[in-house]
Amino acid sequence: MKEVAITGIGQTVFGAYPEKSVADLGREAIRAALKDAGLRWQDIQYLVAGIDPYSGGDWLLAGSTLQSNIGYIEVPATSIYNACASGGYCLDIGRALVLSQAYDIVLCVGAFKAPGGFFPTAGDSDDPYNFDASRFRLLGKTNPTMFAMQARRRMHNYGMTEEDIALVKVKNSRHGVLNPYARYRKEYTLEQVLSSAMVSSPLRLFEIAATSDGAVAIILCSMEKAKQFTAKPVRLASVWAPQPAYPNTDTGLSHFATQCEISTQSTPAGTERVHEVRVARGGLEQAGVGPEDLDLAEVYDLSTAMEYDWLEDIGICGPGEAERITREGATTIGGRIPINTSGGVSSSGEAIPAQALMQTCELVTQLRGNAGPRQVENAKVGLAVNKGLGNSISCIVVKS
Secondary structure, three states, X not given: OOOEEEEEEEEOOOEOOOOOOHHHHHHHHHHHHHHHHOOOHHHOOEEEEEOOOOOOHHHHHHHHHHHHHHOOOOOOEEEEOEOEOHHHHHHHHHHHHHHOOOOOEEEEEEEEOOOOOOOOOOOOOOOOOOHHHHHHHHHOOOHHHHXXXXXXXXXXXXXXXXXXXXXXXXXXXXXXXXXXXXXXXXXOOHHHHHOOOEEEOOEEHHHEOOEOEEXXXXXXXXXXXXXXXXXXXXXXEEXXXXXOOOOOOOOOOOOOXXXXXXXXXXXXXXXXXXXXXXXXXXXXXXXXXXXXXOOEEEEOOOEOOHHHHHHHHHOOOOOOOHHHHHHOOOOOOOOOOOEOOOOOHHHHXXXXXXXXXXXXXXXXXXXXXXXXXXXOOOOOEEEEEEEEOOOEEEEEEEEO
């Protein structure tokens, strides 16, 4: 199979920008990616954009809106939404377009303005068939409550403690301080994390990702085209983002009771994240590598407790071993397999269509050797994994 190169990356600093529009953020990221690649706007042949579901009708048409805002260049523009994994699916489509040889240069972008507070449902909150809305209306079940239920399951199955959850935040904050694009560049101690306010037991305020404004853009090229700009392009080795295999009856939305496939009672330890495991291992297989070949990984830490699950899904360690290797220092910069060298989502905040793209930017920065004080030595292979509602999970592998 022909290879695809990542030739340009650009991003904003994640944060709260009341004075900036979604278009402002998107332009900033796109211009940075074009500058990084040494390309002009007119060189782009196809634009794939992740949708911001909260910024009005124009941003349901994010691709065409961004192209019109920067200047029409008479190229196709498409818009997609796969919840928090939207950026991964942008890369999946962009990679397929380049591999098809229909296009040489494709721009993937996600720009987002956080609505404030917990993310609401994107649909009609009174629609009885909108199951995402039903969790709010019937149970008051916000995202942090879902995250807390997942953490409780891990505590039950593997003995994870509140201190274990806090240790991930301590580690990721130490990485985030070194990332100029992170929103929260402050290092926290274990005591500070454990003394932060309880939001939804067992998760505390500093252990749950905030919502943020931000944008990220990545330019994909054929290897032939990329070698015109650089002698050592970073390769997008795989993007794997399937839906579950039949007969999986889990809709990937929010469950209301314990009698379902993801409940503690019906899913013994080691069997509760079948789809996540298949996506993570499938991405590795498509790239022709195994977990032992990884030099670093970016995993989706909407709550810091999630990092432990992802380590096991990828195969970095066995079930129930993630807390131990974290305590041993394996997942910090300088350790055996650094995780979330960017500081993770807990340092950047969550900007829905930009998240997987942000993770990929960190991998590219590391493989180029441009990460400065957070550089992983001799980084050659990196993985990013991300999850949204509706079983939207993407696994991305890059190689130097």
